[in-house]
Amino acid sequence: PGPARLARLPLARVKALVKADPDVTLASQEAVFVLARATELFVETIAKDAYVYAQQGKRKTLQRKDLDNAIEAIDEFAFLE
Amino acid sequence: MAERPEDLNLPNAVITRIIKEALPDGVNISKEARSAISRAASVFVLYATSCANNFAMKGKRKTLNAGDVLSAMEEMEFQRFVAPLKESLEVYRREQKGKKEARKDKDKKTDSEEQDKSREEDNDDDDERMEEEEQNDEEEVDN
Numbered sequence A: 001p002g003p004a005r006l007a008r009l010p011l012a013r014v015k016a017l018v019k020a021d022p023d024v025t026l027a028s029q030e031a032v033f034v035l036a037r038a039t040e041l042f043v044e045t046i047a048k049d050a051y052v053y054a055q056q057g058k059r060k061t062l063q064r065k066d067l068d069n070a071i072e073a074i075d076e077f078a079f080l081e
Numbered sequence B: 001m002a003e004r005p006e007d008l009n010l011p012n013a014v015i016t017r018i019i020k021e022a023l024p025d026g027v028n029i030s031k032e033a034r035s036a037i038s039r040a041a042s043v044f045v046l047y048a049t050s051c052a053n054n055f056a057m058k059g060k061r062k063t064l065n066a067g068d069v070l071s072a073m074e075e076m077e078f079q080r081f082v083a084p085l086k087e088s089l090e091v092y093r094r095e096q097k098g099k100k101e102a103r104k105d106k107d108k109k110t111d112s113e114e115q116d117k118s119r120e121e122d123n124d125d126d127d128e129r130m131e132e133e134e135q136n137d138e139e140e141v142d143n
Helices: A011-019 A029-056 A064-073 A075-080 B012-022 B031-058 B066-075 B079-106
Strands: none
Touching: A011 A029, A011 B031, A029 A064, A029 B012, A029 B031, A029 B066, A029 B079, A064 A075, A064 B031, A075 B031, B012 B031, B031 B066, B066 B079
């Protein structure tokens, strides 16, 4: 209940991404869990930020260009450029 | 067979559900937008991992831990994630503890399922099982 919910993203998939990094030796299960939760928060955040642009365009469907606009405008998303 | 990072994606159904729950009722998302968010999420994991790993290396540790991930969030300017992540981590730890107690009771008979440990050999792709490190119980979250 509330913000402290368990991960919806499958930890195995997140772990596979972690393992893709050649510099990573080991990752604790907790680390993978926190990464999964962080990714979920990230998805929520970017969806909401992109939606602002859809609203400006008076649309009820989030489109690719809304994402692009959000990524360009918001500093935290610079790593996606 | 090593997978390329670009091939590692997260399940569409879960991503879609998270997006829908974040947005008001009646709002839809195009397939392209959903795809783009899914890819962004994968990149997020890769970037956060790299960032977290720097903290682990700074601490002369070979194992990336939860604290490293939280430090990475601050570094990546997602400080506002830290508090909810800490809460989630607490719940997760309680759950894991509960599971451990349950397993101790079962431990009398030989169980085919091993004690979970989180170990990684280099690129050991066969090892898909999630494992739990013994020392997690003592691990402190620094932030």
